[in-house]
Amino acid sequence: MLNLLLKTKKIRFLPFLLCFSIWYGQAIGQKKTDIFSWGDGQKVLFLGNSITYAGQYVAMTESLLLSSRPKGKPQFINSGLPSETVSGLSEPNHADGKFPRPCLFDRLDNVIDKIKPDVVFVCYGMNDGIYLPFDSARFEAYKDGIIRLHKCLVDQGVKRMIWMTPPVHDDPQLRLDGYNKVLDRYAEWLIGYAKMQSWEIIDLHFRMRRYLEARIEKDAQFKLAADGVHPGELGHWLMAKEIVQQLMPDFPIESTWDDNLRNQPKLRQLYTLVLKRQTMMKDAWLTYTGHKRPGLSKGIPMEDASKAYAAIQDEIKALGF
Template sequence: MGIRFTRSWVVLLIGCLVAPPLRAETLSTAFEQLGIETEPLEFHEFSGVQFKLNGVTAYVVEPKEWASGKPWIWRARFWGHEPELDLALLKRGYAVAYCDVQNLFGSPQAVARWNEFYAVAQKLQLHPKPILEGMSRGGLIVFNWAKANPQCVSAVYGDNPVCDIRTWPAKYSPDDWKRCLAAYELTESQASEFQGNPIDGLQPLADADVPVYLVLGEDDRVVPIEQNGLELARRYQALGGTVRTWRKPGQGHHPHGLHPVTPLLNELLIASPRDELDPLPLEMLTAKQRILVLGDSITYSGQYVSHLATWAKQTHQMPAERFLNVGVPSETVSGLSEPGHAGGKFPRPDLHERLARVLDHTKPDLILACYGMNDGIYQSFDSERFQAYQAGLTKLKQAADERSVNIVFFTPPVYDAHQQAEQLEYEGVMHCYASWLIAQHHEQGWHVIDLHFAMQRQLDANRASDPQFTWQSDSVHPNDAGHRAMAAAVIHGFAPEFDPAELDSPTYRAQFAETHETLKTIQQSKLEATGHRRPNIPGYRPEK
């Protein structure tokens, strides 16, 4: 009689709960507190530990600086093979973990072993929802464990994954087939009717809204994609699940991986779990008299600010003049500027050069701030640039606190690379910046409204029906519709019941045009009064 996946396997006994925190500065110290002996492990430029879990080899490699929440990717089989994705995530603050399930073929024994490793991971305070990564036969354990524990997974990535043991190893590797049958305690005849493959029983995973990402070599003769990855995709989508597939024409089972890895990396950064933001009290906005708005060129153009002011006026009788928009094009909160910015004519202005003058002049009782788009200076992810962004926002928060002024941070808008490979990296940079800012709400109590992922969800939905859809023809600056999407996200952050259709009435549109003109006049006056380092904008004051 073969072993079947029953309800007892569907949910971990530990229930994806976070264990009590360990007081440990390093992984090795944390394992020591758990009474688990470890040995040092080097993985490229990163360090970690190797240890035995009930006699089985396991690894955890930690990033040099953790992303908020200690996210991680859990690799199945073939440790270190085609490591581009693992390294990219390590650089962005994710850990990489491995627990050997050799010769178990995703069987209930393998699932039980991964349950044990997951329990350790939670004691280490790794995030309750890892990304699962399965290459080739690793697909068996990642999908079977995910189905058994759907609430404990953020995403599943399968790379030419085995999704049906009746195709591999049954038709390709006789010795592996014997071991596979033994692992499942199946006979040949029972295997022909087996319903415990990754392609079976996908409904719990679909119900948990876990996205699946597949990288498939179209000429795979070892693990044919029609009976494996594509069959899983068809079944999962029929159940309402989300699948994104990259097909590699002319490639077989090897090489694994997506090259370049950036499109897959960006999707996984979007799918990574983030705690929901609580709505801010509406009176935090409506009760204020002088609302200072800081930001870069997107804020300087100001349509999203004018939409917010128009909505506040029509819905809550707030005078538009309360909104003081002093955004400055090219500005950063990090103080960074790329070499040769603006053709070498001037470096990017730094908010902190003018911040004290602006606060002294406007005397705000609320600050709204939107930075990030320029702060990565349109280059690949770099930890030092990321730290400069974090430090700049922290300094802005401290300045507001010193004056006892509430400040609300907006995550940066999306950067739209238009699917151009050479620009896709910067999309992921903005995902990281936005995720960090959201985490500050939960970790530090900051007031945060998410524009970035709200826009990303809407952009993805629009792209599903129109692959050429964009709000940003230059990848950076939103058009009128993009500013409306930004405004809708901001308003929703204060008023969850808000319906974006409210911005469509003829009365609203007429009021918006008047409000926008009023706010631009105020903007010019305030910029001239406070000054800044951006040429060709009212209020420019060259450095002496």
């Protein structure tokens, strides 16, 4: 369209073209450059599977954002649930036949109603392909789940949603030529659909894949996840780094988590407290909001959890954050 208008030599349309170009870049999902606005009492919810439940990337993100000393102190809430999907699918013999994979929609209403989040981070996909070769019916179930989740969050008044592509999968034998090819398809769709709908999205998958590819070239034995699924500290750092760079693009951030800890003397203490608090609170929230996944630790009552949260918050304040 731009070339057609230029050929008409109607110079008076140039201001319009400039505005159109700016709008179009934003509409297809151009990276945001606005600094995230934090507020006291604001609830920031993370939904996801076992990778989110593990919690390191959530705690790293919160720690770095607190280290920027925002005026407001939001409450980060980790509500990741191991084995969970948005597709509602499960393998016939999941967990040796002990239980089917839980589906987010079995608990979502309770989670949103009881937590009332202002911001929701969403990270699904790893379990939704059921660790099998690509199948169009499973793919449609994942897409339907994501679209349904967006509608549910909008209908329940969530002010901001941030979608994240699933982390990389590293097959023990096939490496990136195994199940990760399914996740490539899922991540490509989510990026494209999010841009088309003007959703806010952070790409974790392809950033982690490129990192893993580069490391494998130098060391064929290198892994981000010992079991191919659940990343260690480095993998969680790669996730947190992408989130922080999206939320606060001008915030000075080091290339490794250890470098951040070395260059900010109090960050290690802050991270220890934040991780301790999130670990305690996630089980409390999961127990309070309810779920169908057996085998998880029972959280302490919310009244006790709130007191423990406040006590750790006092320790964080004593560090100067």
